[in-house]
Amino acid sequence: MPSIPERRSGEPMTEPLLSVRDLSVAFHQGGDTSIAVDKVSFDIHPGEVMALVGESGSGKSVTANSILKLLPYPSASHPSGEILFDGKDMLKASEPELRRVRGNDVTMIFQEPMTSLNPLHSIEKQIGEILELHHGINGQAVRIRTLELLNQVGIREPEKRLKAYPHELSGGQRQRVMIAMALANRPKLLIADEPTTALDVTVQAQILDLLRGLKGEHGMSMLFITHDLGIVRKFADRVCVMTKGKIVETGTVEEVFTNPQHAYTRHLLASEPRGEPPPADPSKPVVMEGKDIRVWFPIKAGFLRKVVDHVKAVDGVDLELRAGETLGVVGESGSGKTTLGLALARLISSTGRIAFVGTDIDKFSFKEMRPFRDRLQVVFQDPYGSLSPRMSVGDIVAEGLKVHERSLSADGRDERVAWALSEVGLDPATRWRYPHEFSGGQRQRIAIARAMVLKPRFVMLDEPTSALDMTVQAQVVDLLRDLQKKHDLAYLFISHDLKVVKALANHVIVMRLGRVVEEGPADQIFQAPREDYTRALMAAAFNLEAVEIEAISQ
Amino acid sequence: MEATAAKTSVQTAPPQKRPWISPTNRRRLANFRANKRGYWSFWLFMILFVLSLFAEFIANDRPIVASYKGEILYPVLVDYPEEKFGGFLATTDYRSDYIQQEIQANGWMVWPPIRYSYQTVNSNIPHSAPTEPFWLMEKADRCAAYPQKDQDPNCTLGNLNWLGTDDQARDVTARMIYGFRISVLFGLVLTICSAVIGVTAGAVQGYFGGWTDLLMQRFIEIWSSMPVLYILLIIASILPPGFFILLGILLLFSWVGFVGVVRAEFLRARNFEYVRAARALGVGNWTIMSRHLLPNAMVATLTFLPFILSGSIATLTSLDFLGFGLPAGSPSLGEMISQGKNNLQAPWLGFTAFFTMSIMLSLLIFIGEAVRDAFDPRKTFG
Numbered sequence: 001m002p003s004i005p006e007r008r009s010g011e012p013m014t015e016p017l018l019s020v021r022d023l024s025v026a027f028h029q030g031g032d033t034s035i036a037v038d039k040v041s042f043d044i045h046p047g048e049v050m051a052l053v054g055e056s057g058s059g060k061s062v063t064a065n066s067i068l069k070l071l072p073y074p075s076a077s078h079p080s081g082e083i084l085f086d087g088k089d090m091l092k093a094s095e096p097e098l099r100r101v102r103g104n105d106v107t108m109i110f111q112e113p114m115t116s117l118n119p120l121h122s123i124e125k126q127i128g129e130i131l132e133l134h135h136g137i138n139g140q141a142v143r144i145r146t147l148e149l150l151n152q153v154g155i156r157e158p159e160k161r162l163k164a165y166p167h168e169l170s171g172g173q174r175q176r177v178m179i180a181m182a183l184a185n186r187p188k189l190l191i192a193d194e195p196t197t198a199l200d201v202t203v204q205a206q207i208l209d210l211l212r213g214l215k216g217e218h219g220m221s222m223l224f225i226t227h228d229l230g231i232v233r234k235f236a237d238r239v240c241v242m243t244k245g246k247i248v249e250t251g252t253v254e255e256v257f258t259n260p261q262h263a264y265t266r267h268l269l270a271s272e273p274r275g276e277p278p279p280a281d282p283s284k285p286v287v288m289e290g291k292d293i294r295v296w297f298p299i300k301a302g303f304l305r306k307v308v309d310h311v312k313a314v315d316g317v318d319l320e321l322r323a324g325e326t327l328g329v330v331g332e333s334g335s336g337k338t339t340l341g342l343a344l345a346r347l348i349s350s351t352g353r354i355a356f357v358g359t360d361i362d363k364f365s366f367k368e369m370r371p372f373r374d375r376l377q378v379v380f381q382d383p384y385g386s387l388s389p390r391m392s393v394g395d396i397v398a399e400g401l402k403v404h405e406r407s408l409s410a411d412g413r414d415e416r417v418a419w420a421l422s423e424v425g426l427d428p429a430t431r432w433r434y435p436h437e438f439s440g441g442q443r444q445r446i447a448i449a450r451a452m453v454l455k456p457r458f459v460m461l462d463e464p465t466s467a468l469d470m471t472v473q474a475q476v477v478d479l480l481r482d483l484q485k486k487h488d489l490a491y492l493f494i495s496h497d498l499k500v501v502k503a504l505a506n507h508v509i510v511m512r513l514g515r516v517v518e519e520g521p522a523d524q525i526f527q528a529p530r531e532d533y534t535r536a537l538m539a540a541a542f543n544l545e546a547v548e549i550e551a552i553s554q
Numbered sequence: 555m556e557a558t559a560a561k562t563s564v565q566t567a568p569p570q571k572r573p574w575i576s577p578t579n580r581r582r583l584a585n586f587r588a589n590k591r592g593y594w595s596f597w598l599f600m601i602l603f604v605l606s607l608f609a610e611f612i613a614n615d616r617p618i619v620a621s622y623k624g625e626i627l628y629p630v631l632v633d634y635p636e637e638k639f640g641g642f643l644a645t646t647d648y649r650s651d652y653i654q655q656e657i658q659a660n661g662w663m664v665w666p667p668i669r670y671s672y673q674t675v676n677s678n679i680p681h682s683a684p685t686e687p688f689w690l691m692e693k694a695d696r697c698a699a700y701p702q703k704d705q706d707p708n709c710t711l712g713n714l715n716w717l718g719t720d721d722q723a724r725d726v727t728a729r730m731i732y733g734f735r736i737s738v739l740f741g742l743v744l745t746i747c748s749a750v751i752g753v754t755a756g757a758v759q760g761y762f763g764g765w766t767d768l769l770m771q772r773f774i775e776i777w778s779s780m781p782v783l784y785i786l787l788i789i790a791s792i793l794p795p796g797f798f799i800l801l802g803i804l805l806l807f808s809w810v811g812f813v814g815v816v817r818a819e820f821l822r823a824r825n826f827e828y829v830r831a832a833r834a835l836g837v838g839n840w841t842i843m844s845r846h847l848l849p850n851a852m853v854a855t856l857t858f859l860p861f862i863l864s865g866s867i868a869t870l871t872s873l874d875f876l877g878f879g880l881p882a883g884s885p886s887l888g889e890m891i892s893q894g895k896n897n898l899q900a901p902w903l904g905f906t907a908f909f910t911m912s913i914m915l916s917l918l919i920f921i922g923e924a925v926r927d928a929f930d931p932r933k934t935f936g
Contacts, residue, residue: 345834347830347833347834366833369836370836373834373835373836374836377834377835378830378831378834380827380830380831381827382827385826385827385828386827386828386830386831387828387831388828388832388845388846389578390578390849390850391845391846399832399835399837399845400835400836400837403835403836403837403838404835404836434578447831450831450835454835
């Protein structure tokens with residue numbers, strides 16, 4: 001591989017490594033043709049990181065996939081354009097030629113590291129396969145090179161990890177393995193399709209750190225696809241802003257961020273969740289109270305299935321939540337945030353006192369809980385999964401009414417549904433439609449309407465914004481805050497996204513491994529965190545820095 | 555707040571009505587129609603099936619309507635004792651010369667196109683049974699057994715055996731029509747009953763999981779490893795054979811086929827977030843199962859149905875063939891096949907049964923294919 005000199009951004013251009021000219025992508029389905037990508041052009045120079053930014057559906061992944069011709073041809077086609085890689089047009093290249101480039105000169109890493117790795121093969125086999133295929137080495141040489149690669153991507157004790165299967169690794173480790181596989185052939189160009197979106201903020205910071213280091217070491221170019229502007233600002237040299245299949249703005253990161261030209265770029269830049277939570281009022285009644293909440297899952301072993309140990313998902317958490325207040329619960333994945341929320345909503349069994357509007361509900365059965373369910377609502381993370389695809393929006397929202405307000409007539413129910421939909425900013429006329437006709441943000445509004453229609457006192461919000469685009473996140477945060485003000489709601493807001501928590505929470509609990517690491521008023525936690533873990537979380541979330549790795553990486 | 559809510563909803567209430575068929579199902583219907591072979595098979599099968607439901611009006615040994623001494627009679631629907639026509643028997647044999655002459659003399663009667671029921675014995679066959687179809691015989695031979703030979707008033711198309719007779723001189727066409735009906739009905743009832751039981755069992759296992767699932771799974775493993783055929787033979791030799799007894803025996807084992815798919819579907823879907831959301835709303839277990847989970851499992855079940863149906867029909871036919879099926883004298887295709895085997899000199903028996911079975915099963919398979927394609931999520935949601 002030719003060594004490529006280190007190049008700083010803004011230097012005069014050399015010959016571009018990849019040049020995309022007038023690329024269009026059309027999808028054909030049943031006689032319909034839709035243009036997913038419309039005449040985009042950009043260049044990537046050796047050693048450069050180009051970021052492709054845009055919301056979901058803007059065509060950024062489709063653009064990236066067309067570089068290696070990974071689209072589902074023939075239902076996809078390229079009406080125009082050329083993709084020159086090292087001077088060769090990839091769109092006209094034959095399949096064997098493409099195969100030589102794929103995984104060799106150009107490699108890709110994907111968003112979801114679990115599904116990108118074969119669950120049936122050990123990581124040694126998966127990395128080794130690439131080495132054998134492209135380098136023709138085998139036996140001991142493969143092993144040595146695999147260890148070298150795993151070392152390079154920062155997997156600790158790689159000798160022990162060689163025989164591991166993907167499910168035995170954490171999300172961050174899996175993504176590291178994916179990167180190791182991508183690097184195995186020393187590619188000239190690495191295409192990273194949202195490589196950190198599925199990961200925790202702390203792990204995201206580590207992965208970005210790793211990629212930055214590798215770029216410096218190998219001098220490879222990178223096409224980095226993301227919707228997170230924070231990452232772009234920290235990480236990229238140049239940026240292309242995409243919306244609706246078109247590139248609306250291209251420039252160096254500094255230019256675009258300090259002086260955005262296009263209206264959409266400005267909109268995107270202004271869409272970070274903002275605002276302050278309404279001040280907490282200590283005179284309001286306590287809605288939810290938890291004392292020493294524990295959720296332990298038994299580990300059974302041996303012939304008689306004796307309980308030998310417990311997985312302590314939540315291990316002694318106390319909390320108190322008043323009407324009109326928001327309690328933010330933050331922490332990495334696996335810290336027990338969602339489990340705590342489910343325990344409070346009595347959707348999984350727990351021990352410890354849980355009092356809801358003055359009644360101890362922790363010993364109630366599912367039936368005994370039913371009278372309380374209308375005032376105790378849950379909004380889930382994934383708006384695509386939480387709405388039944390076979391029910392119309394009206395039916396989905398009305399479902400709770402059928403359980404809790406049986407006396408309501410069909411017309412009365414319909415009125416309430418229309419009210420709830422307009423309350424969350426949706427046109428009530430849409431209630432005969434089905435969830436798949438709505439965008440992610442609208443779906444999350446429907447999920448919120450389903451909770452609001454019962455006029456709850458307490459809403460458990462389990463990462464309600466993390467599956468949404470940045471601009472939509474801000475809207476949902478605003479909506480939640482408005483509803484809270486209007487109906488004096490108490491929120492338990494679970495999120496790993498500290499920016500959103502900052503915009504909503506009065507009080508914050510920082511969780512780690514089922515225990516509360518730090519808690520206090522939101523201002524205090526964000527301004528002056530006491531614990532190292534909290535500080536590391538803040539650094540990773542707000543500055544994308546993997547500081548004090550010892551405190552977080554496990 | 556309530557009042558304002560009501561007002562806004564009245565203002566914004568759309569004139570739009572809820573669509574009768576959901577868009578998903580509409581697309582499935584369009585997919586089904588797009589499969590020409592399956593679509594035509596469906597209509598052909600439906601026509602044949604509906605026609606066979608009215609078999610009594612097509613092939614019967616009694617007239618549809620008769621007028622006797624100024625009175626309109628419906629012998630197809632009502633059993634008139636023979637004394638009505640001056641005889642002394644409990645039931646009337648309308649095919650007998652005496653009754654025919656009596657009615658013709660005092661009125662008229664309208665016969666169905668085929669003047670035989672499935673168990674009517676043709677007493678006027680030209681030679682010993684089985685006799686060949688009339689169009690294989692010389693014109694003069696066809697009615698050789700009638701008193702006035704081919705001048706006999708009864709030597710009509712309705713009295714001739716279109717597909718010959720079997721070894722007991724019964725009309726093959728009539729037996730085929732009735733046999734088709736009983737096969738399809740048996741298959742349908744068996745399929746629907748096993749679907750209900752199988753889906754319920756699978757749903758309970760998948761939804762509740764844990765010990766329920768474990769115990770029922772083990773039970774099903776033991777149950778389905780029983781030698782079904784031998785048990786059938788043993789039971790059939792103890793209990794008197796009959797439609798419902800046979801149905802019950804086959805049902806004992808056939809529901810197991812549905813459990814696997816439904817259980818898998820429920821296991822997968824019970825962790826969906828919308829199911830969890832429904833639980834958080836306080837919706838009861840059975841409502842969640844029927845409203846949120848069953849539609850998922852129905853796709854797999856419906857896809858299965860036509861194939862189970864054809865399987866049930868084949869099972870019934872094979873039992874009849876072995877002689878352990880429906881009681882003797884019932885119109886059954888299996889019995890016709892076994893007659894064909896015993897009377898190789900009468901190929902019309904075997905051919906009739908073979909073509910009936912193969913056309914019926916092919917139609918069902920084509921329909922099944924079309925249904926399966928129509929429910930294919932890649933075509934519906936892609």
